[in-house]
Amino acid sequence: MSSQRVLVLYAHPANHRSEVNLPLYEAACQVPGVTCIDLYYQYPTLNIDIDREQQRLLEHDVVVFQFPMYWYSTPAILKEWQDLVLEYGFAYGTQGTKLNDKLFLCALTAGGHEDAYQTQGYNHFTVRELMYPLEQMAALTGMRYLPPFALFGARTALEEERIGAHVTRWQQLLKALVDGKINQRKAYKAEKLNHYLSELDAAGDL
C-alpha cells in the first residue's frame, strides 16, 4: 500500500498548561508523512477558514482529532470545526462524498481513571460510547472509524512517568497509519485502539 497522508487536528485551549497533549502533538510533528495542525493556534478567534480546512481534508487519507476530553466531548473548536467544515454537499448529502473511505480516529486524554469509564464506574460510559457522536459523524460522512486511542488519569501521568511510553506508542500508531498497516476491520472491534496496538506489538507488527 502506498504511503498514507495523515492529518492531525490538535485542539487544546490551554496549550501552555498542557502536560500530555503538547508532548503528544510535538511528537506527532516529528513523524514523516503526518501533517499537524494546531487549531487554536490557527484560529484563535474560532473564525475557521472553511475552504482551507476542506482543502486539507481532500489532501489527506487519515483524519485524527487529538484533544483532551472536555465534558465527555471535544474542546469547543473541534465542534466548531465540524459545524463549519463538514458542509452539506461536501461531507454529506447525495453530492457530499468527498470524505468517503478516509480513516478517522480520536486520540484523546481523559482525567478520570480507566475504571471510571465503565458502566459501573462513576462516569457510567466507556470512552468508546462517549465518542458515539463522532463515530456516527464518521459513518454519515462515509469515513472508516477507528476506536479512540486514549490515555486515562492524564492529570497524574506526568508524576507517574507514564507519558514517555504513551508518546512512543502514539508515534508507532502514526507510523503504522502512514504505512497503511492498520487493519480497520480488525481494529474496529477493539474497545480502544490501545488494545489493538498491543496485539500488533505482540505479533511483532509494529
Next chain:
Amino acid sequence: MTIYFLQAFIYLVAAVIAVPVAKRLGLGSVLGYLIAGVIIGPVAGLVGDETTTIQHFAEFGVVMMLFLVGLELEPKMLWAMRNRLMGLGGLQVVGSAAAVMAIALAFGQPVSIALTIGLIFALSSTAIVLQTFNEKGLTKTEGGKNAFSVLLFQDIAVIPMLAFIPLLALPELVEKAQQAVGNAAEHHEEFSLVAHLPGWAYGLVILASIAVVVAGGHYLSRPLFRFVASSGLREIFTATALMLVVGIAALMSLVGLSPALGTFLAGVVLANSEFRHELESNIDPFKGLLLGLFFITVGAGIDFGILSEQLIVIILLTLGVMLLKALVLLALSFIFGIKGSDRWLFALSLAQAGEFGFVLLSFSMQQHVLPLELAQTLSLVVALSMFLTPGLFILFDKVILPKFEANSNEREADTIEEKGTVIIAGIGRFGQIINRLLVANGIHTVVLDHQADQVDALRRYGAKAYFGDALRPELLHTAGVEEAAMVVVAIDSRESSIELVKYLKHTYPHLKVLARAFDRGHGYLLRSAGADYIESETYHSALQVGGQALRELGFHPFFVEKQINIYHELDDKASDVLYHAWQDDSEGERFDNNYRQLFMDLEDNIKSAVQQDRFGKFASTDRHWTPPPKGYADDFDDDNEAGAGSTEKT
C-alpha cells in the same frame, strides 16, 4: 593654531587607519589605538612631549566611561551585587597588592615603596576590559559580571589610595624635591578648596559634596533636563549632559575626590531617570573619542630608550605581574565558585595593570614616594601589560572558549533571557495600550518618546519610559535595538514614522517592525517602507462602533459579529489588491483614477458579499452555519450503517 590642527590631524589619521585594521585582524580596538600611538610616537616621532598633557585631558574619557557605567547600574542592582563587590573586589585588591608587595620586598625595596608598587599593580584597566567586553558581547556572562564588580571596586578603591600614598613619602626624596618644586606646589593648591582645612572639616566637605551630587542628580537634574528638552534643541541637551559631567568632575577635583567616583555616583543616581538613554547617547561619542585618545597617548608615551636598555627586565616584570595577578584571580574564582570558561575569562581579563596605575604612578612621583627611574620602569610595565591584554582576550576566544563551548550549552540558554525586549517608539494613546498589554505579560519593554511631559506622566504610573527622539540612531542603539525582538512604531507623525521604519528595516533587516498607520495612504507608505505588520489606528474601533450600531438596530449580536468578520476578511484581501494598484498608479503621493475605480469596485464586492446571506442565497463567503437545504434528509439510505459498514461501499 595651525600646530593644534596638525596634531589633531595626526592623532585622528593614526586612529582612523590603525583601529579598523586591528579590528579586522581580530585584535580589538584597544590594541589598535595602542599601536597607532606607538607608530606616531616612538616609531615615527610625529608627536612628542605634549602626549603627557593630552593624556591628562584624555583621562577624562575614563571619567565619562564611569558615568556611563553608573547610568547602566540602578541603585537596586548595585545593592544586589554588594557581596561580589566587597568580597571579590576587596580580596582581589588586597591579595594582588600583598603578593606584589612581597615580591618587591624580596627584591630589597623598602616597605613604603613595595606597598606603593603593590597598590599600583593591584588595579586593572577598566577602560580596556569594559571596552573589550562590550565589543565581544561578554558583559552579561558570569565571568564578565564578576570582572565588572572587581573593576568597580578598584575604581572606588583608587580614592582611599590617593589619600594614603602621600603618607608613604620618603623623607630624602621630599627634601630633594622641596627646593626644586616649591613654586609649582603653591600653584596647585590654588585650585583646591580643602588644602588648609583640618581633618574633620575636610570630612564634612567631602560628605557635603557627595550629598550635592546625589541630591542634585535626583531632584535638580529632572526639572533642568525637562526645561532643556522642551526647548527642542538637540545640541543644548548635549551641552547640558556635558555640563553635568564636567561640573561634577570639577567639584570632585576641588574637594580632592576622584572625578571618576563622582560621575559614577551621578550616573547611578540618574540610572532611573527617563533621560537615561538620551544622556547615554549624548555622552557616548565623547567617551569613545577620549578613551581612544587616552590609549593612543599610552602607546605614544612608551619610552623606547628605557625599554631597549632594560628590555629583558621589563618583559620579565610584566609577565611576572600578569601571572601573579592571574593566579590571585584564579584562587578567588575557586573561592567564589566561578566555573568553566567564566573562570578563565575572569582571570585573564583582569591580569593587566591599568590606566589608574598611570595615575597612581605620576601621583606617587609628585608625592615623592617613588624615585623617578623606578617610576619610569614601572610605567613601561603597566603599558606593556595593557598592550598584552588584547592578546589574552584572543587566547580566551580562540583556545579556551572552544574547549568549554561543547559542554556549556545549557548556560547558553539563560544568557539569552535579556533578549526579547520590545522597543516602543511613541507612547501616546496608541503606544500606551500596547505597552500595558506587553508589560502585563511579563515582556520587557523600552519606551521612547520625544515629549518629556508624556514620559513624565507615564512614569508616574510606574512605566519604564525614556525621553528621546527615536529617529536618532544613537538613541536606538543605547535603547538596545541590536538585541531587541521587535520595534513598535507608534509615533505621532506620518513622516517620522515612515522614516523610522525605513531606517530600521534598512539597518536591521531581520528586526520585526510593527507600525501604526493613520489611514490607508499612510499604511501603504509604511508597507512600502518595509514594515512587517501595519494596523490602522481607527479601523478596529470603527468596526466595533459600526457593529454596535447594527446591534442597536435590532440585529442579533452573533450575526453582527459574523458580518464584522466577513467585512474584515474582505477588506484584508481588498487592501492587498489596492496596495498594488496604488504602487502602479503613482509614486505614492496621490490616489489616481484607476485606484479610485478599484476602490469603488471592491466596496461593491464587500457590500454584495455581506448581503448575500440576507437574501437566502448560498453565500460563497458566509457559509458559516448555513443549514442544509430543506428536505435533504429524504436522500439518506436506511442501510447506511455505522462505522465498519461504510467500508463495504465501493
